[in-house]
Amino acid sequence: MIAEALETSPLFALLPATDAAGFARPLHAPAQAVLLRRGEIPASVLLIRHGAVDLVAGGPMGRLGPGEVVGLDALFSAEPLAFDAVAATPFEGVALDGQGLLAFLDGRSDILHAMIAILSGQLRDQIRQIADLKLHSCAERLAGFLATLTPAQRDAVVTLPCDKQRLARRLGMEPATLSRAFARLRALGVHAGRGARVVIEDVAALRRLAGGSES
Amino acid sequence: MRWPCPSPGACRPEGEQSLAALLGRLPLFRGLSAEAIGAIAALSAIIEVPRHTLLFGEGAPATALHVVLSGQIKVFSLTSDGRESIVEVFSPPSFFGVAAVLGDGRFPVHAEALYDATVIRVPREAMLEALSSQPLAALRTVGALARCRMALAAQIHQLETLSPLQRVAEFILALPGAEHGTVTVRLPFNKETLAGRLGIRRESLSRVLARLKPLGVAVKGYDVCILDVAALRRAVRPGCGRDCAAAT
Known part of the structure; x- marks a missing residue:
């Protein structure tokens, strides 16, 4: 189970499973369990296999999902955690003993340099995602997505490739926000029912909106 | 991203030695030998960046990471039609550009001084030398990048799940x-x-601030008065009752 879990994380996939077995163990915790505490340098780094972990500092700061790692920043920076890590759902993952991990990486600059390359790429992707989320409203993102489903310029009937909950996640918004975005597009002649079928009266108008020329 | 410094004014170094002391306080270099930090400081420089001056452009070679000593630096991207998307605003004490310097070598965004700023420029060669000669530097760099990643993940989560009113309120509550x-505050x-930093339009921000008034938030210029x-x-956190308020 540990080897499979490590493979889900680009960072920890760099650790040879046979070595990691010496300092990694499976971890299960119920929802609401405080997994790591704010203000402490964590004894373990956690890899999320199933479930979600909330980062809480006064208020909610963010939520991490499968494949994400919690506590690495504090352990490697020797700085206390800036948040509590709380299981938002039942947690299933791997706990890597901090001292064991540090001891293993001592002298393994090849792995550390590979980690730097991976994190740098991930940060670049996050920056692009943030820029895109801020530039385009939810309705613009939905319009852009719908426009990709048809080569037509005027009217078209398209079929959503997934249910609306998944579509919301794919477009980076809550399901309720997706419903509001569909409602807003109704004024542009977009009609969506309960199913996957969407009628578009003017695809070119959708493309203009997706390009940000309307607000 | 944050590092301890008594006040922006106290961060102004008077010579190379104080530059080394400033760099030594960065989480990125914490614990490195004095000799190693001195070598980084010897290659680094303090630069003044007047307000509205471009520090670097998107796609430019990432030749240095930057440490903000005073002022503010806005990091942003532009669309082809000139619309601006602010990714982050860096204030003292913070640093940025590590991922670009050690990644593909190009800045993915523009950086401009929002107000007159003083910045330490740590060249790429100094970083690479530290990484090759100081194993601890590589460990600290992974830690710093992981911290940036958490901060950006948190920002993405907020953009995806919080309404504009909640984003403004959470920003105010974090001041x-x-x-x-x-x-x-x-x-x-x-x-x-x-508005740019929170990913909402300027006119939407005015509407949000008006909606916050009944919740006891009054904004006048830069001052924000919170009644309770x-x-x-x-009011802005679903499921946050009395226990939540007490815990914070």
């Missing part, structure tokens, strides 16, 4: 001094930048 009771930048911090928290 220094917004702890409990009736307080007046200060916005770190003007409302146009605030705990009540505001309860």
